[in-house]
Amino acid sequence: MKAIIDSSTVRAIKFNSDGATKHxxxxxxxxxxxxxxxxxxxxxxxxxxxxxxxxxxxxIQWIDLPKQGTLYAFTQQSRALRFNAPDVIGLVSLPDIxxxxxxxxxxxxxxxxxxxVEWNTFKVDDRLTVHQFHPIT
Amino acid sequence: MKNHKIAMIGAxxxxxxxxxxxxxxxxxxxxxEDAIVDAGIDRHSVDGLSITPPSLAYHNTAMxxxxxxxxxxxxxKSLACTENGGCSAALALRWAIMEVALGQCDxxxxxxxxQRLKEMPAPGETIEAFMDRSIHGTVAVYSSxxxxxxxxxxxxxxxxxAQRYMHEAGATKEDLAWAAIRLREHANKNPAAMFHNKALxxxxxxxxxxxxxxxxxxxxxxxxxxxxxxxxxxxxVASSLNTTPVWLRGWGQSHHPSAxxxxxxxxxxxxxxxxxxxxxxEQANVTRQxxxxxxxxxxxxxxxxxxxxxxxxxxxxxSGVAFKEGKTTYGGDIVIDPSGGRLSLGHPACATPMLEAxxxxxxxxxxxxxxxxxxxxxxxxxxxxxxxxxxxxxIWERDNA
Ligand SMILES: [Zn+2]
Numbered sequence: 001m002k003a004i005i006d007s008s009t010v011r012a013i014k015f016n017s018d019g020a021t022k023h024x025x026x027x028x029x030x031x032x033x034x035x036x037x038x039x040x041x042x043x044x045x046x047x048x049x050x051x052x053x054x055x056x057x058x059x060i061q062w063i064d065l066p067k068q069g070t071l072y073a074f075t076q077q078s079r080a081l082r083f084n085a086p087d088v089i090g091l092v093s094l095p096d097i098x099x100x101x102x103x104x105x106x107x108x109x110x111x112x113x114x115x116x117v118e119w120n121t122f123k124v125d126d127r128l129t130v131h132q133f134h135p136i137t
Numbered sequence: 138m139k140n141h142k143i144a145m146i147g148a149x150x151x152x153x154x155x156x157x158x159x160x161x162x163x164x165x166x167x168x169x170e171d172a173i174v175d176a177g178i179d180r181h182s183v184d185g186l187s188i189t190p191p192s193l194a195y196h197n198t199a200m201x202x203x204x205x206x207x208x209x210x211x212x213x214k215s216l217a218c219t220e221n222g223g224c225s226a227a228l229a230l231r232w233a234i235m236e237v238a239l240g241q242c243d244x245x246x247x248x249x250x251x252q253r254l255k256e257m258p259a260p261g262e263t264i265e266a267f268m269d270r271s272i273h274g275t276v277a278v279y280s281s282x283x284x285x286x287x288x289x290x291x292x293x294x295x296x297x298x299a300q301r302y303m304h305e306a307g308a309t310k311e312d313l314a315w316a317a318i319r320l321r322e323h324a325n326k327n328p329a330a331m332f333h334n335k336a337l338x339x340x341x342x343x344x345x346x347x348x349x350x351x352x353x354x355x356x357x358x359x360x361x362x363x364x365x366x367x368x369x370x371x372x373x374v375a376s377s378l379n380t381t382p383v384w385l386r387g388w389g390q391s392h393h394p395s396a397x398x399x400x401x402x403x404x405x406x407x408x409x410x411x412x413x414x415x416x417x418x419e420q421a422n423v424t425r426q427x428x429x430x431x432x433x434x435x436x437x438x439x440x441x442x443x444x445x446x447x448x449x450x451x452x453x454x455x456s457g458v459a460f461k462e463g464k465t466t467y468g469g470d471i472v473i474d475p476s477g478g479r480l481s482l483g484h485p486a487c488a489t490p491m492l493e494a495x496x497x498x499x500x501x502x503x504x505x506x507x508x509x510x511x512x513x514x515x516x517x518x519x520x521x522x523x524x525x526x527x528x529x530x531x532i533w534e535r536d537n538a
Contacts, residue, residue, distance in 0.1 A: 108350065
């Protein structure tokens with residue numbers, strides 16, 4: 001079943017991609033956490049985009065994002081579709097970037113709003129790597 | 138709405154059930170016919186038809202509205218199918234209003250319909266095809282980025298919004314519980330509701346374990362099957378009938394530039410709801426206190442509370458107390474969700490705004506039977522898409538002639 005779910009997910013991500021999606025996931029596979037930055041106004045959107053949603057410029061560059069943030073919110077699903085239950089999910093606030101939905105690599109009992117959390121990767125299968133955060137305090 | 142008076146002259150809804158056995162086509166057709174009969178007009182006087190897709194879960198719904206028009210055997214001057222998640226039925230309603238306001242149609246029917254599919258492969262469908270359909274559906278909604286994190290229904294997003302609401306505004310799980318309880322009390326007056334005759338007490342809520350923290354199962358709506366339809370007419374047609382028209386007073390609509398989860402900002406605040414409410418109230422030239430009855434699209438108990446605050450019925454963080462003290466029910470300041478709301482009426486997402494329109498119409502007509510809000514004169518209905526990223530609010534008034 002995991003293989004079927006993983007294949008469907010990979011296809012669905014590809015089907016719903018925009019111009020930046022492939023680069024973003026390839027960078028994750030290489031252990032890099034990236035988005036795009038506008039070279040005209042310095043705005044960094046997340047998710048990445050091949051243009052700047054603030055000023056409209058297409059002059060963008062890929063940059064590495066900060067790998068530490070604060071835990072903004074969290075919950076867990078007991079009927080997890082992709083990850084083992086209980087599947088802890090959170091929104092992490094990255095400085096100057098905004099909130100990012102992520103897998104959280106820690107039991108929910110150890111979490112609190114405002115905790116400092118750190119980024120690393122989670123390999124789903126050879127085709128797909130996602131990110132996860134864990135508390136470091 | 139300044140130059141054209143728009144009336145709602147008829148409405149119908151189906152019972153709300155988890156699944157249906159009959160074809161969705163028959164449910165759609167019957168609900169439309171029921172609304173036309175309720176309006177007391179000749180079915181061939183209908184010249185506009187706007188609908189939602191037959192289900193948010195279906196893939197191939199091309200030209201559904203054309204086939205429905207053919208099936209009904211009615212010549213039309215305008216037909217459309219509108220889709221944007223939870224706002225779909227509000228957009229179908231808006232389409233009907235616009236076609237009548239533009240003079241393209243005299244009488245337009247708007248239909249919202251949605252069907253829950255069984256959580257298993259359809260006959261003849263492989264498990265691979267079934268998973269593909271299910272996962273494509275969620276990734277399409279949550280985007281190719283958030284979609285990778287294994288979310289099925291969007292409950293975790295709303296749970297985190299509830300957590301932030303409690304963290305920032307001081308709301309408690311008891312506040313959330315009272316939203317669920319009041320809606321259940323209303324559903325117990327409504328035989329069409331999914332949770333009719335099923336008691337829910339504060340003890341039940343206190344004893345319940347977390348489903349997706351901090352939400353308990355009874356803090357969540359169930360995605361189910363149902364349909365609603367309303368008939369919109371111009372002033373000439375509405376005034377020619379021997380019934381009381383319900384007039385459109387104001388409409389507001391807004392979309393925050395975010396897709397499913399507004400993660401750029403604050404997930405317990407909904408600027409699109411506030412903006413659409415301000416537009417609607419300004420156009421209607423009435424105040425929040427003037428509203429007698431409202432149907433809001435609160436799919437979770439915490440969302441119900443936050444929505445009431447963004448619309449402006451209560452200050453931030455104070456809705457829970459208002460629900461507990463009975464301000465949102467019969468004998469209070471305003472009756473919110475006399476239908477039972479999303480939590481206890483049941484929530485066929487694509488159809489929900491039309492079920493709200495049905496309820497507001499029946500209330501303003503004085504035809505809501507045991508759940509009638511006494512002397513209801515002004516009603517508000519609210520719809521949203523995404524996680525309240527976009528919002529549509531309209532205000533309707535009983536004819537006082
Ligand atoms: Zn820029």
